[in-house]
Amino acid sequence: MxxxxxxxxxxxxxxxxxxxxxxxxxxxxxxxxxxxxxxxxxxxxxxxxxxxxxxxxxxxxxxxxxxxxxxxxxxxxxxxxxxxxxxxxxxxxxxxxxxxxxxxxxxxxxxxxxxNGDNYQCPDGWVYNRTATNQGFCYYVQKFLYQDQYNWVLYNFAEAESICQMMGAHLASIHSPAEDAFLQMLLYSNVQNMNVTSPCDLQFAWIGLTGTGILGNGTWIDGTPFDYTEVTVPFIDVVDWAVANDPGCFAGWMPAYESNRNARLVCKMSAY
Incomplete structure (x- = not known):
């Protein structure tokens, strides 16, 4: 904004x-x-x-x-x-x-x-969204950080949202194909050969969606309307969602069907 x-x-x-x-x-x-x-x-x-x-x-x-x-x-x-x-x-x-x-x-x-003016600012380590249909937001993608030799630093959904809030943000909401593509670009990875246990299973990042993935059955944690999804087949339960973009593993939105699922995070805040 x-x-x-x-x-x-x-x-x-x-x-x-x-x-x-x-x-x-x-x-x-x-x-x-x-x-x-x-x-x-x-x-x-x-x-x-x-x-x-x-x-x-x-x-x-x-x-x-x-x-x-x-x-x-x-x-x-x-x-x-x-x-x-x-x-x-x-x-x-x-x-x-x-x-x-x-x-x-x-x-x-x-x-x-x-x-007035276009001199939007984002904190250090955040990326400004310059897509034509959705200007004015900053995004933070957690990098692949190691907590030891074989495991990444990952969080459950509630922990991830708490971390975003401490930075004045929320887990990211997505409202258009352009914004979706922008986040996918930020998340691009190639983890298959990284020195970590089950890299393809753990390379996801939380977004702020809870629901079945289909319009009409979901909420964004930042309170914005649930007006866009790339999900075509609803998940059977109401769950939290994560995203990834790794051609060697998985690309797209993924329901966290495991109650103990941990992931990285994507935060979103207004530019200032």
């Missing part, structure tokens, strides 16, 4: 527009569930307030748009929202549960800006 900037200073929405513009941006433009989750996480960690302004405005009696006038591509209104019966509630705020609420534009509140 684009760069974001946060301010604890409580001010009116019109002043938010001015201040974000001074930083070459605009009030926060949230275009998908991942961006909403990212901004909510930052809001919860940085700002001690029941709500903050985001870049969503009411243009007429019932139509809401982004601050730049473009149509909403994503909405996360709370129950009963937006309340269009109040003519003064023409701005949107994000509340402490990550939901949106219609609000008076003159009341003081903290805010978030979305900054």
């Amino acid at each position: 684009p760069h974001s900037q946060y301010s604890k200073r409580a001010t009116s929405y019109m002043d938010v527009i001015r201040r974000c513009d001074n930083s070459s941006g605009g009030p926060a433009k949230i275009q998908n569930a991942f961006e909403n989750s990212f901004i909510f996480t930052q809001f919860s960690a940085l700002i001690d307030s029941p709500y903050m302004y985001i870049g969503v405005e009411r243009k007429n009696a019932t139509t809401w748009t982004y601050a730049d006038g473009s149509p909403l591509t994503y909405q996360n209104w709370g129950q009963g929202e937006p309340d269009n019966s109040n003519p003064y509630a023409a701005c949107a705020v994000m509340t402490v549960d990550g939901k949106w609420r219609a609000n008076n534009c003159t009341g003081p509140a903290p805010y978030a800006c979305t900054l």
Whole structure:
């Protein structure tokens, strides 16, 4: 996602527009569930307030748009929202549960800006996703690390997610063929002759999917919609999933049908 900037200073929405513009941006433009989750996480960690302004405005009696006038591509209104019966509630705020609420534009509140520009940044050791259909995310793939002469450092699903969270991320979600191909590229390996016990069985990396693998029966651990899969035949049980790309062993998504399955990990976070 684009760069974001946060301010604890409580001010009116019109002043938010001015201040974000001074930083070459605009009030926060949230275009998908991942961006909403990212901004909510930052809001919860940085700002001690029941709500903050985001870049969503009411243009007429019932139509809401982004601050730049473009149509909403994503909405996360709370129950009963937006309340269009109040003519003064023409701005949107994000509340402490990550939901949106219609609000008076003159009341003081903290805010978030979305900054313009393509200078996305990722932490050291992470890779930025530059695919045309899915820009703005950083990915971390655990390398093949040895814990002794014959065994790799591997984790169960819960341990892997915990490690990603400690880095401000989640196990990766995948939302398009382009993103899938990007991850497969990062995971490419040739482990058959590596000095490790059963390399082909252990070369997988966890992603954040739990389910049968078929659309309509699964969830991503980062809370984003389960709107893409490469699985064509559902697994018989609800399980966690891993991926690999090793032509000599296996390439694709694999259900963790063994309860004691351990694997490497792929983490995903918004670029900043």
